[in-house]
Amino acid sequence: MVAHRKTLESICIPVGALAFSLVLFGAFCAAAGANPFGVYASIWKAAFGSWSTFQNTLIRASPLMLSALCTALPARLGLVIIGNEGALVVGGLGAVAAGLALSTAPPTVVQIGMALAGMAAGGLWIGAVGALRHYRAVNETISSLLMNYIAIALLNHLVGGPMRDPSSLNKPSTYPIAEINMLGSIPGTRIHYGLIYGLIACAIAYFLIQRTTFGFAARTAGGNIRAARIAGLPVGKLTMAICFLAGSCAGLAGMVEVAAVHGRANESLNANYGYGGILVAFIARHNPLAAALVSIMLGGILASGGILQRSHNLPDATVLVFQGLVFLVVLFSESLYGKFAIFKEPIVKAPSAPAVTAVV
């Protein structure tokens, strides 16, 4: 029964936090002169209102799922990695390079080649962060952050020079991938296969962490690194393997963006899916299955940016404010676990009440 209550707590607290951040966001909108209920209705309509808009949400959710794993997996080892954006960008670059190099091969081979190249590029990118952490004790948060900026500079350099398609004038881009080699859509929808990649990656990640000895070793090392060393766990190899996997997920997100959405690499690749992924990972408490659900929710919020601008005259940064509020309140809610002795009775709204002072 105790586990039962614990499960209930771990559902109620995040839901309560989300509800409370909606209230705060409503207050913010009201202060900005918009009708909060109108804003909620618009977000709902733009995100989940109809099958057509829900497809937009799912299209945005797929890179988020993959990018969230870049933070969620290393978190199990106790590492805070925020290099998602950089791994996504180099993954996209790797995918474009593979797609152009293999352009004469059959489409399936090209697509597999692009996915593998994207995963390898992203994996090596974050794997390097893990190696620096292990061999040089370089703080992984800072180094992965710096690598983001380096990756974006690399993108700008390659897109503006060595890989530039001379016909792309206003927005320097690489040569496009042939239409036939692009990732298609799931039959009967506009949703590309990236969503399937994301769902499968989240499922594999969950299985790997929760159900295998590898995952158990990683969680042990994350809990107490000294104990893990004494127990003879190869901490260095674990660190690099997890970082490589994490980076390859974000790299795959870059491949999906290139091969299913843009068709080429340019600055659109750097569309903040990386930072969104960090947010998803923290809200999902680094659980890969929860990350898939949270990605769909955040994808919906992102999809509503346009409608807030059009029908409520709110700037596009409103979505950013909303994300920030959700993130802050969810982080605060971490401190509420175990505080409610009364979790014998399922009181859903309880967690929100003390959070009133959280951000105000």
Place this chain on the structure above:
Amino acid sequence: MATEALGWWGVPLAIAAGMMRGGTPFLFVSLGECLTEKSGKINLGLEGTLLMGAMSAYAISYLTGSPWLGVIAAGLAGVIFGLIHGWLSQQPRVNDVAVGIAMIIFGSGIAFFLGKPFIQPSAPQLATINLGAWSSLPPVQSALQISPLFLLGVAIAPLMHWFFQSTRWGLFIRAVGDSPEAARAMGVSIFKVRMLSVVAGSFLAGIGGASLSLYYPGLWSERVSSGQGLMAVALVIFAHWNPIQCLWASLLFGGAQALGPALQSVGIEQGYYLFNAAPYVLTLLIMIITCSPKRTLSGAPGALGTDT
């Protein structure tokens, strides 16, 4: 930048100018981060504070016509963000790095939201002290336009060093950052000391934002900061948590930032973006060289990155 007249001499001149111009935000943010980290907490959210400071300074300067009021507003905006970060990051089981990332998203969101109407209009800038009046060359004159904010930052660095080394309050902060248990035994409130350090650090970061929008580059846009607030964290590690070394490191980073545009102005177009990445590569290299798994860095606050 009119470096053509000087040819290759323009490059070192532009770098020297970059040290003072581009170095000013680095200086304020890194001093703020240094103060925060000395108390044992990390504030990654200074990037959001920097943007908020830049926006507030620009908006207030435009609305009131007084750039100095803008600087004060930027500091106050920093204080508000510092209060949020200081309070939230000290709750049980709340990770200060995660709070920082949340504050980047929230802070930049608020700054872009409120700053939207101020992208177009031009606000009065801070007056500069022209040390280059002796020269007849315009590039030399423009390079030697020194902002009073830069001088203020240069003055704060040794002052903060003295504060840490020789004052009672400085000792409290170091005690809380190095050994919270000892500080508690001294009867110091860890919560209050950390709160004040985070708030004061955030105040400085806000002023750093004002130097972006009211001095160099002297405008407000969503791309006004190129990650100075985040790099400050690395810069403080590089400076071994010493305010004086923060000053040298800021000058170095400001100069590194000016490298790409300076080389472009003398006709080296190749690798423009790669040169722009110089500060990040530099930081990473410095961390690889100075960090070691065998020892902790000298000067590192003992409680940094732990849950105490």
